[in-house]
Amino acid sequence: MRLGRLGPPGAERPVLLTDDQVLDLGGFTADIDAAFWRSDGPARVREAHAAGLLPVLDGAADLRVGPPIARPSAVVCIGMNYAAHAAESGSEPPELPIMFLKTPNTVVGPYDDVAVPRGSVRTDWEVELGVVIGRRASYLDSPAQSLDHVAGFVLANDLSERDFQMTVSGGQWSKGKCAPGFNPTGPWLVTPDEVDHGALGLRSWVNGEPRQDSSTADMVFGVEHLVHHLSQYLALEPGDLLLTGTPEGVALSGRFPYLVAGDVVEVEIDGLGRQHVQMSTA
Numbered sequence: 179m180r181l182g183r184l185g186p187p188g189a190e191r192p193v194l195l196t197d198d199q200v201l202d203l204g205g206f207t208a209d210i211d212a213a214f215w216r217s218d219g220p221a222r223v224r225e226a227h228a229a230g231l232l233p234v235l236d237g238a239a240d241l242r243v244g245p246p247i248a249r250p251s252a253v254v255c256i257g258m259n260y261a262a263h264a265a266e267s268g269s270e271p272p273e274l275p276i277m278f279l280k281t282p283n284t285v286v287g288p289y290d291d292v293a294v295p296r297g298s299v300r301t302d303w304e305v306e307l308g309v310v311i312g313r314r315a316s317y318l319d320s321p322a323q324s325l326d327h328v329a330g331f332v333l334a335n336d337l338s339e340r341d342f343q344m345t346v347s348g349g350q351w352s353k354g355k356c357a358p359g360f361n362p363t364g365p366w367l368v369t370p371d372e373v374d375h376g377a378l379g380l381r382s383w384v385n386g387e388p389r390q391d392s393s394t395a396d397m398v399f400g401v402e403h404l405v406h407h408l409s410q411y412l413a414l415e416p417g418d419l420l421l422t423g424t425p426e427g428v429a430l431s432g433r434f435p436y437l438v439a440g441d442v443v444e445v446e447i448d449g450l451g452r453q454h455v456q457m458s459t460a
Contacts, residue, residue, distance in 0.1 A: 179220060181210055181330070182366040183244040184235070187287075190244035193235055194223055195366055200238035201227065210367070211248035215312040215329050215416035220369055244287045245363040246332055247310055250419045253280040253361060254408060255336060257351065259398050259423025266431035271398050275407050278351040280336070284361035285419065288453040292337060292359035293460040294439050300340035301437040301457070304424035305382040305445035307375065307394050308334035309401055310367060311420065316413040324405035327414070330367040331375050333450040335382075335443065336421050337361065340430055363419070365451040373449050375401050380425065383444040389434060390445075392425030 183190035184200070192203040192210045206226055207214050226232050257276035258264040264271045286292065294301050312329025336355070343354025375394060382390040394400075399407070404422060408414060429436045437443065439459040446452040 179223065179369040179372060180366045181223075182246045182364065183210055183248070184238055184241040185244060186242060187244065191235070193238065194227060194232060200235045201232040202235040203232065206232065209248045210246060212251070212415065212417035220329070242287060243289055243365050245285050246365065246367040247285070247363070247417060247419065249282045249285060250417045251282065251415050252418045253282055253284065253421065254412070254414070254418065255280055255355070255421040256399070256404060256423045260392065260396050260425040261398060262392075262396070262426035263424055263428070266426050266428070275399050275404055277408065278355065280352065280361055280421070281356045284356055284359065285363050286359045286361065288333070288362050288364040288451065289455065290359060290362065291456050291458045292362065293357070293458045294437060295339055295342070295357040296460045298339045298341070299436065300429070302338045302340055302429045303382055303384065303389065303437065303443045303445065304336040304338060304428055305380045305390050305447070306334045306336050306421045306424050307378060307380065307447060308332040308363060309405070309420040309422060311414045311416055311418040314413060314415055315405055315409040318406045318409040321402035321406040324402040325370055327405060328370055328401070329416070330369045331373055331450060332363055332367050332419070333365070333445060333447045333453060334419070334421055335362045335445045335453060335455065336424060340436075362453050362455050365453070368450055378448045378450070380447045381445070382427065384434070384437070385442055390425050390427035392427075394422075396425060397422060
């Protein structure tokens with residue numbers, strides 16, 4: 179099942195995307211949010227679709243594509259979760275997951291413009307697999323329980339300002355992660371039954387030139403491990419977004435220039451769609 183949200187910022191309408199139609203969920207649920215996941219929204223959508231109760235959304239092709247989830251209560255991120263990316267960052271692969279946070283207001287649509295922060299000289303791209311939480315995950319007993327708490331998977335770009343992240347960070351990364359728009363998400367969410375999250379190709383381009391090309395199979399810590407591990411330290415709530423790290427091929431490696439206004443960043447994950455974001459001036 180592919181779920182999305184269409185419309186202007188703050189007024190997106192939830193939709194179900196089939197192979198040839200965009201079906202309106204607006205009369206069925208207010209949004210793709212915590213309440214939707216808590217009420218077993220996907221099962222109810224399947225039943226409504228099978229019964230022919232979901233109308234086609236007229237004019238869908240003309241609407242802005244928003245992030246496929248409403249603003250989450252938390253965006254939890256994992257750093258250096260691909261060995262080659264850790265190496266290009268000058269580090270060994272971590273022995274335990276490295277966690278940091280992005281503010282929820284960084285989540286924007288997959289085609290929205292994003293401003294290079296004022297004073298930035300090292301704005302970077304990071305294609306990542308995003309995990310949307312469907313059930314509260316707290317003190318899970320084992321990684322085998324993790325997928326029972328996952329609502330679906332999304333494409334995300336963990337945009338980062340490296341000077342803010344490392345030079346003026348005070349030892350934390352989030353200053354470089356939380357500029358407005360620094361988390362383009364979508365275009366859609368795919369439920370776990372329709373995607374093999376452990377073997378997805380993920381790629382990025384800047385101005386049409388290839389940058390990253392890897393697979394989620396190369397993650398140091400897989401999705402099941404991450405959800406279980408994090409649940410020992412915090413409660414993941416329905417609708418929360420977990421970003422699982424990026425592979426090698428970012429500007430931090432020294433092989434590519436950092437982003438400036440006018441640059442176009444594209445990221446893609448098999449089955450989860452492709453983004454096209456133009457950088458602008460703050």
